Amino acid sequence: MSELKVIPMKPRTQSDSSSSSTGVVERDDTDRIDATELREEHEQRRQEQHRHIEEVDNETLLRMLYQMVLIRRFEEKAAEAYTLGKIGGFCHLYIGQEAVAVGSVSAIRPDDYVLTSYRDHGHALVMGTSPDEVMAELFGKAGGCSAGKGGSMHLFDADKNFLGGHAIVGGQIPLATGVAFASKYRGTDQVTLCYFGEAAVNQGAFHESLNMAQLWKLPCIYVCENNQYGMGTSLKRAMSQSDVSQKACAYGLASEFVDGMDVLAVRAATERAIARARKDSLPSLLEVRTYRFMGHSMSDPGHYRTRAEIERYQERDPIKVFSSNLREKRVLDDAGLKEIEDRVRTEVERAVKFADSSPEPAREELYTDIYATKP
Numbered sequence: 564m565s566e567l568k569v570i571p572m573k574p575r576t577q578s579d580s581s582s583s584s585t586g587v588v589e590r591d592d593t594d595r596i597d598a599t600e601l602r603e604e605h606e607q608r609r610q611e612q613h614r615h616i617e618e619v620d621n622e623t624l625l626r627m628l629y630q631m632v633l634i635r636r637f638e639e640k641a642a643e644a645y646t647l648g649k650i651g652g653f654c655h656l657y658i659g660q661e662a663v664a665v666g667s668v669s670a671i672r673p674d675d676y677v678l679t680s681y682r683d684h685g686h687a688l689v690m691g692t693s694p695d696e697v698m699a700e701l702f703g704k705a706g707g708c709s710a711g712k713g714g715s716m717h718l719f720d721a722d723k724n725f726l727g728g729h730a731i732v733g734g735q736i737p738l739a740t741g742v743a744f745a746s747k748y749r750g751t752d753q754v755t756l757c758y759f760g761e762a763a764v765n766q767g768a769f770h771e772s773l774n775m776a777q778l779w780k781l782p783c784i785y786v787c788e789n790n791q792y793g794m795g796t797s798l799k800r801a802m803s804q805s806d807v808s809q810k811a812c813a814y815g816l817a818s819e820f821v822d823g824m825d826v827l828a829v830r831a832a833t834e835r836a837i838a839r840a841r842k843d844s845l846p847s848l849l850e851v852r853t854y855r856f857m858g859h860s861m862s863d864p865g866h867y868r869t870r871a872e873i874e875r876y877q878e879r880d881p882i883k884v885f886s887s888n889l890r891e892k893r894v895l896d897d898a899g900l901k902e903i904e905d906r907v908r909t910e911v912e913r914a915v916k917f918a919d920s921s922p923e924p925a926r927e928e929l930y931t932d933i934y935a936t937k938p
């Protein structure tokens with residue numbers, strides 16, 4: 564029997580918005596399974612995604628694939644630029660986790676809000692910030708979406724309702740809760756999506772926010788991107804109760820456990836959470852199990868996990884699996900995939916050119932954008 568460590572197969576669903584139930588469901592989290600079991604799991608996941616593909620129109624499916632490929636190629640280029648010294652400071656790549664941002668954002672409206680952590684390139688791109696502006700921000704140039712003064716961890720695009728890019732672990736969770744409070748206070752039906760890693764769940768800010776969100780019935784969807792590591796520490800070494808979705812229990816929130824390598828499973832779970840938030844102004848916690856294929860940041864030697872573990876998850880690469888299933892369902896063919904790759908390449912090359920040619924922020928900008936102007 565080979566030793567394998569796999570993501571539990573099925574998303575656990577709990578979507579009864581009217582009940583005060585915790586939404587916690589049993590988990591058969593499997594750390595060791597044999598090759599036959601693994602094949603069976605892959606097959607079941609394949610069938611699950613096939614079923615979801617039938618429920619979504621082709622244009623949306625292909626747009627989602629495009630966005631995932633864009634994030635992947637954009638970040639490969641960012642990694643290259645980092646090693647060339649064009650990007651300073653920290654740079655946290657999202658490669659492997661693309662299905663989370665793409666699947667969930669595909670379910671929201673353009674006037675909904677998104678906040679996330681420092682692993683934010685994918686979220687900005689999928690919220691519609693142009694790759695030119697994201698790349699220029701990484702390069703610290705004036706043409707960047709934060710005028711070159713935020714860098715990789717502080718992307719921000721108020722016009723697109725993308726409210727950052729936050730470097731303090733868990734810092735965005737109370738902020739998002741406040742944004743959801745503002746929507747409710749103003750009487751709109753906007754929803755806020757708040758992304759964070761599983762290490763942020765140990766922060767007090769997470770617990771305080773969930774408590775207030777359920778108490779005040781705020782339309783906030785807390786999306787825990789559980790990639791199973793906080794820097795070099797595995798979740799199991801840092802969290803006494805490592806089933807993140809169960810944390811909702813303490814505050815009476817609805818919660819779901821979601822397969823984060825399946826872009827359509829993420830979309831479907833987000834749709835259910837949005838229905839709760841939009842219609843009944845209720846918060847939800849989604850634990851989206853995913854995996855990052857790259858280091859924590861560009862300076863991570865990665866000694867805390869094995870190459871074999873990474874390769875096992877790469878077999879479930881969300882882009883590879885999705886494009887293969889789209890082919891099987893005849894939504895995509897070789898020409899279609901090539902067209903997507905060509906369009907993405909052009910867009911990423913243009914972004915690098917834009918960032919290269921964009922000027923450094925002017926000296927006099929040093930003291931601007933520090934305090935908010937009074938309304």
Ligand SMILES: Cc1ncc(C[n+]2csc(CCOP(=O)(O)OP(=O)(O)O)c2C)c(N)n1
Nearest residue numbers: 682730731732760761762763790792793794
């Ligand atoms: C309050 C705080 N403590 C520590 C750090 C240093 N730090 C940066 S990232 C990180 C790990 C976070 O892991 P996780 O929340 O799982 O997100 P991931 O990086 O896996 O996306 C830590 C401890 C920080 N930025 N903020």
Ligand SMILES: [Mg+2]
Nearest residue numbers: 760761792793
């Ligand atoms: Mg993590």
